[in-house]
Structures are given as structure tokens and as C-alpha cells.
Amino acid sequence: MPQIWAETAPPARGSGREALHPAQAAMQNPHSPPRAASLKGAGPKTPQNNGIRHMAPLSQLRNIADTGETLHRSGCAPYKIEKYLQFYARKQGINVIVQATPTSISCQFPDEDNQFIIRRLEPAQINLSLLARTIIRINAVEDPGTEEPGRYPAWLIMLANIAIPPAFLTLIGSALTTIALSAVLGFLVWLCQLFCRGDRVILVEFLSALVAGLAVSLVSSMGVEVPVWGTCIAAIVLFVPGLSIANSLECLAFNDVISGSSLFAQSIFVLMKLFIGIYIGVSIGAALWGATPQVKNVNEVLWWMPYLALPALSFSIGVIFNARLVDIVRALPVTVLGMWGPLYLGFGSGWIVGTWVTAMCITLYGTWLAKTLNLTGAIYIVQGILILVPGSRVLMSATQSLFNETLMADASIGLSALLMFSAIVAGQVTALALYSQKNRNLAS
Structure with missing residues (x-):
């Protein structure tokens, strides 16, 4: 023995x-x-x-x-x-x-x-x-080491946190006042991240959502017309577990049920913390400063603003996730696909078909690029999937169902989150089947 x-x-x-x-x-x-x-x-x-x-x-x-x-x-x-x-x-x-x-x-x-x-x-x-x-x-069969590479400067991470909420609102369409307020909320969320370090890191999603709810309630009580829930969601959209959801769907697509189910459960737990944090923050704010009026979202975004917001969002996500600058640039096409693919690639068949085609294109591009560079496709797919994955749309759907407030121009988009999850899985499976194992990297 x-x-x-x-x-x-x-x-x-x-x-x-x-x-x-x-x-x-x-x-x-x-x-x-x-x-x-x-x-x-x-x-x-x-x-x-x-x-x-x-x-x-x-x-x-x-x-x-x-x-x-x-x-x-x-x-x-x-x-x-x-x-x-x-x-x-x-x-x-x-x-x-x-x-x-x-x-x-x-x-x-x-x-x-x-x-x-x-x-x-x-x-x-x-x-x-x-x-x-x-x-x-x-x-290269070298010792990978265990030390982490250097991160971006603290001031750049702060700017990335400030830029993500207004860039997100610009892409989906919102009032200019709401976009300006969301930048302030991004700064508050960055302060919450500084506070929640070490053993307190598990609190960061809930605390950020709570602070966002309190801040938006305070501003709304002063007479500023903003969609309360929509603005709060934009402030914490960074914490929507896009990579965990994408990894869970990919594991389920390859019959790794244990890992896929566990990652999906973790993602749902994060979404629960975000939703209940906003709810408690808005409720406490209503008790302190009075009930906040419901305001319908109005799109005041100029035609040229989304073309600036999308690169800003892509770069900010890359900074937060500590991606290399060259990888941020290489992933820009999947960011474009993730944002506008479901709208234009449905070919008149709706968002679900557009999501399936978009997920397939994102996976094909990321897999091909990973094969070319001897890396893994997740490095390039994550930015597109993070924008494409309907994690934030789940929050919007819950907001519409419970409080009759929607952020997106097409209210039915949030309600189709389950079908969009399924479309992303189908798109990834289709892409990986088209890109044969012989032509793929060992783990792309």
C-alpha cells in the first residue's frame, strides 16, 4: 500500500x-x-x-x-x-x-x-x-508565481468608479440630471469599497446599494426629479456579477453542473444583496425625508454621447478588473457587440434572437483571439458578456414588478431576463461547436 x-x-x-x-x-x-x-x-x-x-x-x-x-x-x-x-x-x-x-x-x-x-x-x-x-x-512552462501584478493607481480606479454609472445611463438613455447625479453616486460607491476591505469585503455590495438608496432619496426629497430605483441601479451596476453568471452558464453548457449551479447561486446571492440594499436605503430615506415621488425616465441623451460613453465604460470596466491596457483595446469590439448587438442582430425577430446571435459572435471572437494569442477567451469575452448579461435587467424587472418603475425605454426587456439567460447559453454552445476543438486553445 x-x-x-x-x-x-x-x-x-x-x-x-x-x-x-x-x-x-x-x-x-x-x-x-x-x-x-x-x-x-x-x-x-x-x-x-x-x-x-x-x-x-x-x-x-x-x-x-x-x-x-x-x-x-x-x-x-x-x-x-x-x-x-x-x-x-x-x-x-x-x-x-x-x-x-x-x-x-x-x-x-x-x-x-x-x-x-x-x-x-x-x-x-x-x-x-x-x-x-x-x-x-x-x-511557456515557467513558474507562474503567486504574487499579483501591480494594479492601476488609486486615482484612476476612483475615476473608473465615477465614470461607470453615467456611461451606463448614457447608453440606455436617461435625463441629463440623472446622469450627473450618478457620477456622484459612483464616488460614494468607491468610498464604500475603500471601507469594505479585508474581512468586511462581503459587505461591499449591500453597503453600496444602501448608501445609493439613501443618497438618491435625499436628492429626490429636495425636489430634483430623478427615477429613484433606476438611478440606484446605475450606481451599483458594477457589482452585477457578470463574470460569475457567464462562468456559471458556460459550466452548465459543458455539463459541469456542480460548478455551474454553485456559481449561479453565488450570483443570485449578490443580486439579492444589491436589491435589498437599495430597498432598505430608499425605505429609510423615505422615513427620514418623506416619500419620494415616482418620476418617469426621460431620454435626454444627445446622439453623439453614446459613442463616447461606450469606450469610457469599456475602459472603466477594464481598470476595475485590472485588465492589461492591450486587452482592454482588444476587447472593445465585444463591448460594442454586447451593447448594440441584441438591438441590430435580431433581424426583426426581437431581443431574444439578437441576444443569441450576439452571444455567439462574442464567443467566436474571444475564442479566436485567445487561440491567436495563446490565452483564454474569458479575458476578452467578459466585457461583452458583462454588458450583455441581463443581471442588471433582473433588478430592473424586479423594480418594475414591485414598484411600477422602469429605467429602460422598452419595459419588456427586463421581464425577458430568463429567456435572455437561455439565449446566452445557446449562443456560447453554438459558437464553441462551430469553432472545433482542433482549432481551439486547450482551455479557450
């Missing part, structure tokens, strides 16, 4: 915890020699290529697990993590069996005395620069 040793997390890391599988614990021999000796060749040896094969050092196995944790931390889909780790280990002559979920990574090394490494992880954050760098080093 092979010796199976417990693996512990490196002391310098705090984002993951490694544990021994229960089956391994039952097989553990308490009188075994130290693990390090076994890994250096004192343990069992197996014949390979007519010679003696020494077991891989522990640091090499840990490096594979660290690479998987880095991919997870940067927002890579679970099934892609499995493919990348197997590719990375195979290049080093190591056989590994990987199971990745949204909250854990398990690595089993059958040829290394059947050792197991299991890590429990926090929910992933989006860091597209870290994701790109890690994949580039994996393809």
Missing part, C-alpha cells in the same frame, strides 16, 4: 487551506518516515522508460496546486482550471487528476505515491491581468 502524506498550506499564504482527504487519513501510517525523505527518493520507486523514476519533489507538487489557486483567484472558470493544471503538470512529466469547484481545488498525483492536495478557497475575485500573466507562463 503506498504511503499517502498529509499536505499543509504554505505558511506565507492566507487565501487557501490544504487538508488531507478522509480516505487518506484512514490509510496514513503513523510510524512512517518523514515525508521529505520519501519525496527525495527514499520512498517507493516505479520503473519507467526502462529506468528508475524518482518521485517529484514536494515543492513541484505545491507549485501545481499554487498555480490552480492563482487561476481560481483571478476568476478562471473551474473546468478550465482543471485543463490548465493538467496541461501544466504534463509539461513537467507529472500525472495529475484535478477537480476544481468555485470553493475548492483537489489535486491527486497517482504516480507520486498517490498524494492528495486539497485546498478550500474563498470566492474568486476578477483580476484579468493576473489571469493573462498566469496563462502565458503556463504555456
Whole structure:
């Protein structure tokens, strides 16, 4: 019976915890020699290529697990993590069996005395620069490292937070007063992000929505005519979990039901925090400053403003997600598709058909570009899907159903969110089927 040793997390890391599988614990021999000796060749040896094969050092196995944790931390889909780790280990002559979920990574090394490494992880954050760098080093069979690349300056992140709400309102059409107010709300949301760090990060969505609700209620009580709920949604649209929803739909499309369901549940939880935060903020504001009047949204956007708002929104999203500048520029076409594709690519058949065609075009473009650059399509698809995915439309639909207030010119768009989810799944599956496995990157 092979010796199976417990693996512990490196002391310098705090984002993951490694544990021994229960089956391994039952097989553990308490009188075994130290693990390090076994890994250096004192343990069992197996014949390979007519010679003696020494077991891989522990640091090499840990490096594979660290690479998987880095991919997870940067927002890579679970099934892609499995493919990348197997590719990375195979290049080093190591056989590994990987199971990745949204909250854990398990690595089993059958040829290394059947050792197991299991890590429990926090929910992933989006860091597209870290994701790109890690994949580039994996393809080059270099040590991907675990340190994060430098982020954009704090002042630029602040400007990105300020720019996203007015750019969003400009693209869907709103009053100029509402657009100006949303920039102030973006600054307040940035302050909430500064406050909610470390252990308080789980509070950031709810607190931002609460502050936005209070601020809009205060402004509305002063006689400024703004659509309360619509303005609040624009302020927190950054937190709509577009990548999590896109990853969950992609996992479900490839029959990874566990990861897909878990990511989708996390996304719904975030949407719940956003909605209830706005509701509580507006309710407290009504109690403090009086009931806010319902104002119908009026489109005062000039014809040239959307052509400035779309690049601003694309650049701001890239800064928030720490994407490389070159990747922001490359992803601009999918941003255009995500915004106007459902409107113009439906060919008279409606938003649902337009969404299906748009999702297919976005996935084809991202997959082709990823193959060309030896990266993963998620880096380029995310911006288009974030705008296309109807997460914010779910909030708008709930707003219309409960409070009879809509932000978009076409009120039925928010009510068709479920069909739009399905159309995005169908579009991604169609695109990946058209782009054959032979022509795709190993995990694009």
C-alpha cells in the first residue's frame, strides 16, 4: 500500500487551506518516515522508460496546486482550471487528476505515491491581468508565481468608479440630471469599497446599494426629479456579477453542473444583496425625508454621447478588473457587440434572437483571439458578456414588478431576463461547436 502524506498550506499564504482527504487519513501510517525523505527518493520507486523514476519533489507538487489557486483567484472558470493544471503538470512529466469547484481545488498525483492536495478557497475575485500573466507562463512552462501584478493607481480606479454609472445611463438613455447625479453616486460607491476591505469585503455590495438608496432619496426629497430605483441601479451596476453568471452558464453548457449551479447561486446571492440594499436605503430615506415621488425616465441623451460613453465604460470596466491596457483595446469590439448587438442582430425577430446571435459572435471572437494569442477567451469575452448579461435587467424587472418603475425605454426587456439567460447559453454552445476543438486553445 503506498504511503499517502498529509499536505499543509504554505505558511506565507492566507487565501487557501490544504487538508488531507478522509480516505487518506484512514490509510496514513503513523510510524512512517518523514515525508521529505520519501519525496527525495527514499520512498517507493516505479520503473519507467526502462529506468528508475524518482518521485517529484514536494515543492513541484505545491507549485501545481499554487498555480490552480492563482487561476481560481483571478476568476478562471473551474473546468478550465482543471485543463490548465493538467496541461501544466504534463509539461513537467507529472500525472495529475484535478477537480476544481468555485470553493475548492483537489489535486491527486497517482504516480507520486498517490498524494492528495486539497485546498478550500474563498470566492474568486476578477483580476484579468493576473489571469493573462498566469496563462502565458503556463504555456511557456515557467513558474507562474503567486504574487499579483501591480494594479492601476488609486486615482484612476476612483475615476473608473465615477465614470461607470453615467456611461451606463448614457447608453440606455436617461435625463441629463440623472446622469450627473450618478457620477456622484459612483464616488460614494468607491468610498464604500475603500471601507469594505479585508474581512468586511462581503459587505461591499449591500453597503453600496444602501448608501445609493439613501443618497438618491435625499436628492429626490429636495425636489430634483430623478427615477429613484433606476438611478440606484446605475450606481451599483458594477457589482452585477457578470463574470460569475457567464462562468456559471458556460459550466452548465459543458455539463459541469456542480460548478455551474454553485456559481449561479453565488450570483443570485449578490443580486439579492444589491436589491435589498437599495430597498432598505430608499425605505429609510423615505422615513427620514418623506416619500419620494415616482418620476418617469426621460431620454435626454444627445446622439453623439453614446459613442463616447461606450469606450469610457469599456475602459472603466477594464481598470476595475485590472485588465492589461492591450486587452482592454482588444476587447472593445465585444463591448460594442454586447451593447448594440441584441438591438441590430435580431433581424426583426426581437431581443431574444439578437441576444443569441450576439452571444455567439462574442464567443467566436474571444475564442479566436485567445487561440491567436495563446490565452483564454474569458479575458476578452467578459466585457461583452458583462454588458450583455441581463443581471442588471433582473433588478430592473424586479423594480418594475414591485414598484411600477422602469429605467429602460422598452419595459419588456427586463421581464425577458430568463429567456435572455437561455439565449446566452445557446449562443456560447453554438459558437464553441462551430469553432472545433482542433482549432481551439486547450482551455479557450
